Amino acid sequence: MSVGTSSQNNTKFLIVDDNNLDFEKITRSLARLKIENEILRAHDGIEALAILRNEVPDTLLKMPYIVLLDINMPRMSGIELLAEMRADSRLSSTPVFILTTSDHPDDIVNAHNFNVAGYIIKPVQKEQMLDALSALNVFWRLCEYPME
Template identity: 45%
Template sequence: MTILLVEDDEVDVMNVKRAFKKNNISNPLVVASNGIEALEVLRSVSPDRPRPKIVLLDLNMPRMGGIEFLKEIRQDPELSSLSVFVMTTSNEDSDKIEAFNLNVAGYILKPLSMDRFISAVSTLNSYWTLCEFPG
């Protein structure tokens, strides 16, 4: 199962990759640096490039931020059922409320220490390993 990471910060991208490696997560990881790129990834599927079923989403990004991206995918019948986990520095209640109103599966605050981040990714892996996703 492919996972889409929507993140504009290279250090955070490297931290996610490191946490995947530490947790022996071998799922393919596709990276987009903003919501517009992420939509292109999600809408350009082919037999050799399946659509990601899980999205790890930063909220604060250029061009199209996370909340805007969430609104867009929730209005698209092809994408509305994606499982989205927000991973962000925003501790604003308004962002949390808006994200949960847009049916996010979870909201994780950054920055965590590397150990806590690895643990959080391990928990996410347990979640998506246990869940059954439609074909």
């Protein structure tokens, strides 16, 4: 199964997370949900921007895509990445879901100020991660986004 409607079944995931264990939890959960969309990974905001701006030849990313973004990362935080994305006309409407351990009120407010599609505190338990990603899958299937 792929995420999205027939017009969105080419949706690609960009997971931006420096934590290898969290990245593995996310990808395993997507596999358990039988979500077979292409997955790319960036370890921080700088690497993510290079991918999103097609500056990394082996990771050319065409619309539509969805970003799963951690907040706490080295070099460029998730909030800093959001600021860069929203200031770039090519990336400003990209759907971004925050998936982070941060429950700090400032992070939540800052993320929503950049029009994130959702803010999810990373679940600790495997089943909770499945529930969170399943909810994102349902959300994505019900929404329509313009094709590039």
